[in-house]
Amino acid sequence: MGEIVDIIIIGAGPAGLSAAVNAVTRGKTVRIFSNRENYLSKAERVDNHLGFYHASGKELMDKFKEHAEAMGIKIEEGMAVNILPLGESFMVNINGEISESKKVILSMGISKIKELPGEEKLLGSGVSYCATCDGMLYRGKIAVVWDQSKEAWEEANFLQSIGVNVTFISKKPKHESLSNDIKFIKGTITEIIGENTVEAVNTGNEAIKTDAVFMLRDAVAPAALIDGLELDGNFINVNKHMETNIPGVYAAGDITGKPLQLSKAISEGLIAAQHAALQIDKKENLNGGKY
Numbered sequence: 001m002g003e004i005v006d007i008i009i010i011g012a013g014p015a016g017l018s019a020a021v022n023a024v025t026r027g028k029t030v031r032i033f034s035n036r037e038n039y040l041s042k043a044e045r046v047d048n049h050l051g052f053y054h055a056s057g058k059e060l061m062d063k064f065k066e067h068a069e070a071m072g073i074k075i076e077e078g079m080a081v082n083i084l085p086l087g088e089s090f091m092v093n094i095n096g097e098i099s100e101s102k103k104v105i106l107s108m109g110i111s112k113i114k115e116l117p118g119e120e121k122l123l124g125s126g127v128s129y130c131a132t133c134d135g136m137l138y139r140g141k142i143a144v145v146w147d148q149s150k151e152a153w154e155e156a157n158f159l160q161s162i163g164v165n166v167t168f169i170s171k172k173p174k175h176e177s178l179s180n181d182i183k184f185i186k187g188t189i190t191e192i193i194g195e196n197t198v199e200a201v202n203t204g205n206e207a208i209k210t211d212a213v214f215m216l217r218d219a220v221a222p223a224a225l226i227d228g229l230e231l232d233g234n235f236i237n238v239n240k241h242m243e244t245n246i247p248g249v250y251a252a253g254d255i256t257g258k259p260l261q262l263s264k265a266i267s268e269g270l271i272a273a274q275h276a277a278l279q280i281d282k283k284e285n286l287n288g289g290k291y
């Protein structure tokens with residue numbers, strides 16, 4: 001684990017990049033993580049972002065990234081799978097690597113994830129979102145990997161290689177690089193079964209006995225990312241400073257709700273970063289420069 005940074009930002013879309021730029025402007029250290037290209041890059045034309053009439057989404061995103069990079073901000077590739085509040089700071093788990101920060105800004109964009117029945121109840125008790133984080137727990141045991149991302153087969157191979165007995169379930173045809181030792185089932189999962197720990201998954205046709213299920217999606221539902229986060233449907237509730245109900249955790253952009261628009265995301269990133277920076281400064285002033 002590296003040094004504690006002031007702010008960790010999850011998601012490098014317009015909201016996250018705006019938060020990063022504004023945090024750095026206020027003299028704060030940041031790390032910003034993102035796991036894939038954001039939605040704006042898909043927009044053919046954007047006509048309502050002031051000063052950039054008729055630009056394509058990709059042109060805008062390139063400009064935003066250039067701006068951030070010119071200020072020394074490095075976008076790191078990785079998916080946040082879990083955030084643990086520790087009182088004064090946060091442990092953020094990025095694909096199994098832990099980083100620590102004083103504040104966290106969630107800017108993951110709109111969440112399209114529909115959790116499965118049983119998923120939330122059994123999270124951490126057999127349900128996992130990260131093979132490299134939890135794989136070792138299931139050495140010598142049975143695990144199902146549910147393919148919902150481009151790299152799921154790699155994680156399945158990793159699990160098999162460390163001694164987990166893996167079954168891979170996917171809607172897509174078998175990936176050519178999936179290890180031949182892994183049992184492949186074409187299909188989907190409709191339910192996770194178990195009282196206190198995972199006992200089986202239901203594919204709609206059959207129940208498959210397993211000790212664990214790795215849900216390898218491209219994103220994590222906000223509720224699963226951090227315990228006790230207050231939501232309104234799939235959106236995160238915030239106040240006018242973009243603070244969530246968890247002290248020190250902010251949210252900005254599409255993830256806080258409508259309008260799902262670029263300028264709103266950028267403004268909310270700014271508000272979150274400025275307020276987080278102010279709170280850090282206040283605390284350090286009170287404690288003679290120490291957080």
Ligand SMILES: Cc1cc2nc3c(=O)[nH]c(=O)nc-3n(C[C@H](O)[C@H](O)[C@H](O)COP(=O)(O)OP(=O)(O)OC[C@H]3O[C@@H](n4cnc5c(N)ncnc54)[C@H](O)[C@@H]3O)c2cc1C
Pocket residue numbers: 010011012013014015016033034035036037038039040041042043044045046047048049078079080081107108109110218219220252253254255260261262263265
């Ligand atoms: C086709 C299309 C056209 C659009 N046209 C317009 C328009 O004309 N005008 C307008 O104002 N808006 C438009 N929008 C909406 C605009 O793109 C969004 O409002 C804006 O991108 C929201 O920014 P954001 O930073 O909140 O989220 P996003 O841009 O969605 O960025 C979120 C980022 O977080 C990453 N992420 C998610 N989960 C994690 C995780 N667990 N760990 C790490 N990273 C994670 C994602 O991969 C993504 O890169 C359009 C959108 C689309 C799809």
